[in-house]
Amino acid sequence: MYLFKKKHAEIPLKRINSAVDPMQDDEDLYFSAKVEGYWTTIFKRFCRHWYGIAGLIVLAALIFCAIAAPVLTPYEYDKIDFSAAPMGQPQPPSREHLFGTDRLGRDYFTRCLYGGRISLLIGFSAVAIQLLIGIPLGCIAGYYRGIADQLICRFIDFFSCVPSTFLILLVNALLKPSMFNVILVLGVFGWTGYTRFVRSYFLSLREQEFVQAAKAAGLKERTIVFKHILPHTLTPLILSVSMGIGGAILSESGLSYLGLGMQEPIPSWGAMIAGAQEYTNSAPWLSVFPGLMITLTVLSLCFIGEAFRQAIDPRAN
Amino acid sequence: MSLLEVNKLNIGFQGGDGLMNVVTDLSFDIEEGKAVALVGESGCGKSVTALSIMRLLICPPAHMEAESILFEGKDIQQIPERHMWKLRGNDISMIFQEPMTSLNPVTTIGKQLTETIRQHTGCSKKEALAKAEDMLREVGIPEPKQRLREYPHQMSGGMRQRVMIAMALSCDPKLLIADEPTTALDVTIQDQILELIADACRRRKMALLLITHNMGIVAEAADEVMVMYAGQIVEKASVQEIFDTPMHPYTNGMLRAIPGTAHTGEEFYVIRGRVPSPLFFSKACRFAPRCDHACERCHKEAPQLQDIGGGHYIRCWNPIKGGNANE
Amino acid sequence: MNSGLKFVIKRLLVMIPLLFAVTLASYLLMTITPGDPMAMYVGQDQLRQMTPTQKEQRREALGLNRPIIVRYFDWLDDILHGTFGTSFKTGQPIEKEIGQRIGITMSLNIITLFLTYLVGIPLGIYCAKHKNGIVDNAVMLYSYVGISLPAFWLSIMAITLFAVKLKWLPGLGLSDLTLKNPTFWQEVWDTIKHLIMPVGLTVITGLGSMARAERNLYLDVINQDYVRTARAKGLPERKVKWGHAYRNVMLPLASEIGGSLAGLIGGSYIIETIFAIPGLGAYSTNAILDRDYPVIMATLLMSSVLVMVGYLVSDILYCVVDPRIRVQ
């Protein structure tokens, strides 16, 4: 993979065999090779997969809705309006309330949007923390052998031999349930996967010639690690990052479902589903909409990840 | 009547944008007990040809059709897949290039050897083990009994190639196809393996189709040479003639490119350009764009393989007459 | 095989400090957090009526006043004597309670795992054979749909649809009480009917990714050189497949089985709570919600041990299947 600075430069290959006098060849057919930037080829292959694009569009739409929530709906997410829910009965979807109302008369469409905000925020920030912890540790473990590697491996064993779902539940039950705690817990318990991934990649790349060459050229170790080896590991990492975000969103909604995640009146999809369980017969839409939103978000993330993976090494498929 | 006769073999691959024709109208034949070398740059379709004879190509991507492939007079294309196993390993057997991955890493050498023997001869386990031990001794592996219980990863590359050869010869095939047997090995081992193959063929009067890109090996082991370029045979002759009077510019260029002590101080000769991808094969002579002797006709009309005397076949409008390799 | 034995013993030895670290960390975590388990244990109304002195006596009985470290070593001492201590909430010995529930959870998860493999592997191989066909793409998309469906939402929808509206399947528990002295087979059918939804849901969500993993695995193996050599040796297709190809496909499956051993305990807690199946998952989740410390520690210890044993088993399986690893 060439990482030429000049994109789309047309570099005739003639110059390579300069030993022989340049031949006068009118048919340039065999030798012209447009050299595209690495990422543009990836993106071109990415667009060939319809589900990749579909995922991108859906995710973009969800993020837009989450951010532009105040503009999209006139209601606030915690505005109680008893007229909209006479006798505590949630109302079906109608013109003013797109997704209907919940038992306190709050507009359900607004709550779904703001719930999206919470879930996406938790998903992205939890994975960000995981990456922040995981990747540096992976680099250190992978590159500098010796005690650092051993220490980190034992640390990974410690975390991986603990049942993470169990511990996430435990810590959340003990801490005061709030968004920050959920992010912290999901972040702290998920990073071992990335460390293991980066470390194994580093181990295989360390022996490669280009690293020896860089070392021979006298580059400082830090530049070798971050400028040469790391870019190689990032691209295959994208898939597990997108799946990780999906996973974080799912576990957040699972926690809220058990009442350990977000507390009222902050809307979260998991809590809305838990609340809606009571009305499955009389008001089924209360549980359908948030469930759909969770599935759509996680699905689009998975599709993007998969399409990207296939774009990186088409041979794999 | 030749042992193996291949007429108008065409092999194509289902690429992203249509069928890429890798081998076009290839025909050749191999006499009994003769050693024929198939030479060419990598990517000219030689190992694909070997695989298609044994019908080992996986058909969805690959696409193979031939007028006829006669083995001892019978067209093996008609044999249904269910019965192909009778032919493979028994009449025709094959050695591959990469010894490191050609043996199953999780089963013992013994099992992989006896598997073949019992499949074809149907003898008991004990007999098969004894036969396997003899074969290993024949290919020169020390203490064969112990080796039978070992796993492939406990052996060196050369040793594994010997096991492959033992496996191939275990059922006394009539034709042995060796697909670049020595490329993956280092030089010292190469000679031993080549010698081993040559002896085996001579002793067992077994025909050999040796596929390689290294002219040195051809000189040692082969009786007849076929030079392939871009899916076609461009020159076919006995070993002696090929080395003495390479008529086709491509063969000529190849032989000149061999660095020898005779040319000290001179610049290496390199055939310019690269092998074109099958999509861009020109209608006319495929070597024309890279040929120094290309005349006007070469770019217009496709030459055919003709015999210009003494069994020397050429596919060229403007062959180099009497040209000596190191002229 | 002594090298193998040494390897196993070394791994077991490494387990001890890890287990010690895990339990210590969790115990500290639990005790330093706010709120006091007394409330959970005695229950809302009784605690309201208890006079402060009675509360103190109860706290003393539960041993909540002693310093944390002492309590931890007491607990450790119990473990070494093979008892998990008694649960705050029910006062019953924990190992008895776990014993009653572990059977159900293990069977539930084993059946789910078994069905996932039973359906996943052939589906994966079929997809590998007909690469990029309709089925292959469908399975690929389905595997992601399976992952992204939240389990609790799916179960609520399924119960509403099948149990309440269509009345095809019972929506609760493991046995139908209205059966009048059922024969053995009726009982089996009744249990199966009760299991269809919980097991079905987990299998459906897990199936896609299983088939997908299997497909990629199969594609890798089938294109290997030694499979071509086997075919070149003249072995018929059946022998090539079962003798060589599937043997190497088993390799990663072995490690996966080890990994999923841990899921046998905690895996299905959401399914169990919704379908009111008295399994270990629901038991440990309620223990967490009720702050029943001894039960939390017991289930945590058990799942940690299982996770470690799981990894050890998968390594051993890997050695058994793949001789290359055995030598290290």
Next chain:
Amino acid sequence: MKKLLALLLALIMVLSMVACGAKKEPAADDQAADAPAADAPAADTPAVPNEEDVALEFEAVAEVDDKFGGQLILQTWMDPININFYADYGSVGCSNYWTCGPQLVVYKGGELYPLLLESWELDETGLVWTMKIRENAGWSDGTPITVDDIIFSMEYFRQDTFTDFIFQADTMYFSETPVYEKVDDHTYTVTTTVPYPTIFDFYAVNCFIIPKHVFENVPAEEFHTTTVNSTPGEIVCGGPFKITEYKIGEYIKCERNEYFWDEVYLDELYWRIAPDGNSMFTALQTGELDFTFLMGSKYQEAVDAGMQIARTNGANYSGISMNTQDPILSDVNIRKAFSHIYDQQLFIDQAFGGQGEINKGFVANMRFEDPDACVYYEHDVEKAKALIEESGWTLNADGIYEKDGQLLEVTYIYEAGYDDFNAMILQSMFEGTGVKFNIEGQEYSVWLDNVDAGNYQMSSNYSSLGPDPANYYDNYLNTSLFSFYRSETLDQAWIDGMTGATDEDRQAAYSAVQHELTDAAVWLVQPRNWGYYAANQTCGLDEAQFTSTGMFVYFHKLYKIAE
């Protein structure tokens, strides 16, 4: 061949599930019972049930000739703490005791129903009760129930190792320890130096009669954890049913107790363990349950599904206590103003879906409820504002009352995850009234510590109170239920209430108590939520009726209506 092996393996797996799961003895019964609840079309707008059409009890079903036989499946929330229900102080243990334990007497609203105790009378001095128990009552293992059992139980539970509330025996109900003497096998007397009117309250709620021949030599310390009398088949029961099987997390099976003093219709009674309200209602609809508690939101669905529905006034009583030690809330005007702001009707509509009634006092409608004595604060924001301004608070720029620099700001704490919706409804009531009202959800045990320690301004408070207000006294003395409000007149009124010789004296004392507490606006009095019970058509409940705690008076009167 491989496929066959795989299928076989799958079958073995399922069989192993069944084997370790179900161990069922064949029940001797012929009627095949399946109970499809008819699926009536859902009505569009939820009809508000008025007083008449929801019966307080289940109406009598058309004349059923043979009430004997069959089985019913009732619902319980969770596994019993101990299958030996005598030693189980949890809620499930109590329901097991009411079905299988020898109950002396039971309260329904204010009325006493004799069970094991056949008759009783008080001598002219009012200090000696002579009680007579039924002759034909026996334990499930055949030994007759005699006065020895009763006296043994009384002494047994008086030992000081029983610190739990449930087992406090009569010492908790009465300052003095009554003397029990046996007259003959079936009569005994209870003598006290001071009139003991609350004896029946003790008999109805906290009195556990244990079989003497079983627990004779079980020391008090091991009573809770003893394995005596714990195997389901052999548990000695004195009630209409006996426990014959218990499957963890699934059900408790009880069968008819032949030695019961009355004829028991049902052959079998199942307690199905259904952890949450939703799965319970689903089970009712699919016919896996016959009778269950109905959540408010499911009321309309039950009506549409054509189920038998009955209302119970429930023993639980909830109010919002205002901490009188808090600087702002120590001023009674503020508390009265808040009571005016609190809109009971709105709470009934939004929180209880219209199923509830406005409440004046703090005593649930038991024997001594006296609504006229209570001071009722109707919903009137203007009056509230007048009261606030009367105490010197003035509206500041952004519409909140302020007094010498301090805002009229109050924080209401509640149990997170349980009371969220009610708290938000409460908060919406205070909008626009000039009071800054914050709500804060706290984790259960943290909330409980705050409430008991008194560091809160306003807090939700609920407690289950027995039929006789005597047992409120304990709450009044040492917990925050009454907002740390104490006064001498109140203390004296309580004592008179408890020791009054005749009901009239006790009624007068309790009326005074109710008047003073409501006058001091100790609580924001919350409306009373009607509890509902729903039953399938196959459930014969008319003779059974039920007590205020939602259990049946006569378990043995339940019967099965065969299809």
